Amino acid sequence: MIELRGISKVYRQGGREVSALQDVSLRVDPGEVFGVLGQSGAGKSTLIRCVNLLERPTQGRVRVNGKELLSLSPEELRLARQGIGMIFQHFNLFSSQTVAANVAYPLEVAGLPREQIRARVAELLALVGLSDKADTYPARLSGGQKQRVGIARALAPRPRILLSDEATSSLDPETTRSVLALLRDLNRQLGLTILLITHQMEVVKAICDTVAVLEQGRLVEQGKVVELLSRPGSHLHGLCYPPFTTGESAVLRGGQRVELSLSGEHSTRPILSTLARRFDVDAHLLEGSLERVGEARVGRLLFELTGAPDAVSQALAFLREQGLTSEEAAHAW
Amino acid sequence: MPGELTHSLWVVTLETLYMTSVATVLVVLAGLPLGVLLVLTDRGGLWERPGLHRVLGTFVNVGRSVPFIILMVAIVPLTRLLVGTTIGTTAAIVPLVVAAIPFMGRVVEQGLREVDSGLVEAAIAMGSTHRRVIVRVLLPEALPSLVRGTALVVISLLGYSAMAGAVGGGGLGDLAVKYGYMRFRTDVMLGCLAVLLALVQLVQWLGDGVASRFDHTSPHSRRAHD
Ligand SMILES: Nc1ncnc2c1ncn2[C@@H]1O[C@H](COP(=O)(O)OP(=O)(O)OP(=O)(O)O)[C@@H](O)[C@H]1O
Ligand SMILES: [Mg+2]
Numbered sequence: 001m002i003e004l005r006g007i008s009k010v011y012r013q014g015g016r017e018v019s020a021l022q023d024v025s026l027r028v029d030p031g032e033v034f035g036v037l038g039q040s041g042a043g044k045s046t047l048i049r050c051v052n053l054l055e056r057p058t059q060g061r062v063r064v065n066g067k068e069l070l071s072l073s074p075e076e077l078r079l080a081r082q083g084i085g086m087i088f089q090h091f092n093l094f095s096s097q098t099v100a101a102n103v104a105y106p107l108e109v110a111g112l113p114r115e116q117i118r119a120r121v122a123e124l125l126a127l128v129g130l131s132d133k134a135d136t137y138p139a140r141l142s143g144g145q146k147q148r149v150g151i152a153r154a155l156a157p158r159p160r161i162l163l164s165d166e167a168t169s170s171l172d173p174e175t176t177r178s179v180l181a182l183l184r185d186l187n188r189q190l191g192l193t194i195l196l197i198t199h200q201m202e203v204v205k206a207i208c209d210t211v212a213v214l215e216q217g218r219l220v221e222q223g224k225v226v227e228l229l230s231r232p233g234s235h236l237h238g239l240c241y242p243p244f245t246t247g248e249s250a251v252l253r254g255g256q257r258v259e260l261s262l263s264g265e266h267s268t269r270p271i272l273s274t275l276a277r278r279f280d281v282d283a284h285l286l287e288g289s290l291e292r293v294g295e296a297r298v299g300r301l302l303f304e305l306t307g308a309p310d311a312v313s314q315a316l317a318f319l320r321e322q323g324l325t326s327e328e329a330a331h332a333w
Numbered sequence: 334m335p336g337e338l339t340h341s342l343w344v345v346t347l348e349t350l351y352m353t354s355v356a357t358v359l360v361v362l363a364g365l366p367l368g369v370l371l372v373l374t375d376r377g378g379l380w381e382r383p384g385l386h387r388v389l390g391t392f393v394n395v396g397r398s399v400p401f402i403i404l405m406v407a408i409v410p411l412t413r414l415l416v417g418t419t420i421g422t423t424a425a426i427v428p429l430v431v432a433a434i435p436f437m438g439r440v441v442e443q444g445l446r447e448v449d450s451g452l453v454e455a456a457i458a459m460g461s462t463h464r465r466v467i468v469r470v471l472l473p474e475a476l477p478s479l480v481r482g483t484a485l486v487v488i489s490l491l492g493y494s495a496m497a498g499a500v501g502g503g504g505l506g507d508l509a510v511k512y513g514y515m516r517f518r519t520d521v522m523l524g525c526l527a528v529l530l531a532l533v534q535l536v537q538w539l540g541d542g543v544a545s546r547f548d549h550t551s552p553h554s555r556r557a558h559d
Binding site for chain 1: 449451452454455456457458459460461462465469470473474476547549550551552
């Protein structure tokens with residue numbers, strides 16, 4: 001659906017050259033929610049702007065909806081862009097036009113007759129729950145409402161692809177959740193392919209199927225979110241799970257410190273009670289989390305095992321056999 | 334003030350209104366495309382043409398730096414070519430227009446530059462033609478500041494027209510100089526001043542009113558209808 005091959009982008013500023021992207025390749029499949037995660041200045045905006053050629057890459061190929069965008073004429077590119085919706089961090093709504101006129105804009109661009117535009121605008125405003133705001137000007141809307149208008153406007157000409165440039169970054173957590181839920185619904189109901197960039201791990205965990213991690217203009221990792229999160233040692237795992245705040249020395253009872261990484265089937269099994277029953281050890285919880293990501297559960301747990309030395313080492317061997325302990329913890333042992 | 338002079342004051346006021354309003358229409362018609370071109374042709378603009386941009390910029394700067402009184406004399410041949418004479422209200426319109434076009438161009442340029450570049454980007458991302466970006470996004474978004482700027486231009490046209498009047502163009506300036514100054518008629522002088530002041534106030538008030546009518550950027554504006 002979207003394919004970037006070997007994208008590089010060099011900005012020339014005065015005499016200086018800033019290399020914003022270096023040899024970035026990625027592929028977004030139809031119907032997928034693909035997230036690009038990166039810190040400020042990593043090149044995220046540059047990357048997503050290369051997809052509809054708001055920014056022309058210095059090198060590389062951009063293939064969207066089966067078209068090689070860099071080889072299109074200006075007129076062909078204009079038409080191709082009508083099939084790629086985009087939403088923005090600061091919404092970029094036209095302040096001089098009502099909500100309805102904003103949503104109607106891309107339909108006018110597409111040359112639809114007035115009657116059809118009116119019907120489609122009403123349909124879209126209902127879809128994003130803003131039917132009562134049709135004649136309001138954007139300045140009078142809340143951030144969340146503005147982004148909903150942005151989404152309605154982007155989806156008006158029925159694009160199959162939606163690009164999202166930090167669409168939730170200026171919203172509060174509650175509004176962020178509702179906008180993400182809306183995007184998730186649109187993805188499921190319309191089969192909309194979404195490429196989003198964000199610096200928020202929450203966004204990746206909430207709606208992305210696939211993620212790519214961007215660091216200083218380079219992609220350092222790409223894969224399914226659940227897989228990467230369940231793999232200690234992955235970049236995503238490292239970003240999502242910083243070291244436990246309970247330090248190494250915080251073993252209080254003279255027992256064995258154990259770190260578990262939970263995912264897939266492990267996340268649903270009664271591990272701690274199994275240990276207690278089979279090996280006659282006690283697990284004292286120190287720290288941990290377990291959460292839902294897509295259809296799966298992932299998380300990690302830090303606890304201290306106490307009991308007879310033999311029992312403890314048998315319990316640890318069992319955990320390693322099950323592939324539960326992370327490498328670091330096994331090391332510590 | 335005797336009735337005859339009151340009548341003259343009325344006549345010259347109409348002359349001033351005639352000069353200023355015709356000039357305003359022409360200045361807006363020429364200044365709008367000039368300002369749009371200044372923005373489009375600039376570096377990073379939708380239609381980058383550095384050479385053309387420099388030419389236009391130079392034209393505007395030269396036009397704005399020549400004092401009106403000198404400009405008026407300097408373009409006498411042009412005035413004669415266009416109007417057939419250099420005396421009277423119609424002839425005065427030529428230097429008024431020439432003097433105010435560069436000003437208007439800058440006003441329009443300024444207004445368009447204030448438009449959030451994110452809006453232009455959104456419009457481009459939706460597949461807009463450049464023409465549509467200008468007509469449907471840039472100009473409507475800049476409208477309040479274009480209206481305020483135009484009021485400013487009209488006010489300076491009123492001032493210029495008084496100056497043009499003083500050297501044979503008719504209007505309030507003419508009367509003020511001929512009677513108020515040369516014949517020491519303080520009442521006439523004050524009458525002319527009062528009318529000018531009233532006109533300036535009126536234009537300013539209209540400009541502000543219309544501009545805020547079109548301004549929907551404030552969440553608390555009472556005028557935004559919903
Ligand atoms: N138009 C430009 N001219 C010059 N340098 C630029 C331009 N746009 C971006 N850059 C540089 O490219 C790098 C990547 O910028 P980019 O905006 O893509 O980062 P980002 O990941 O989106 O950051 P943020 O999260 O802060 O938005 C930065 O070093 C930035 O300074
Ligand atoms: Mg950015």
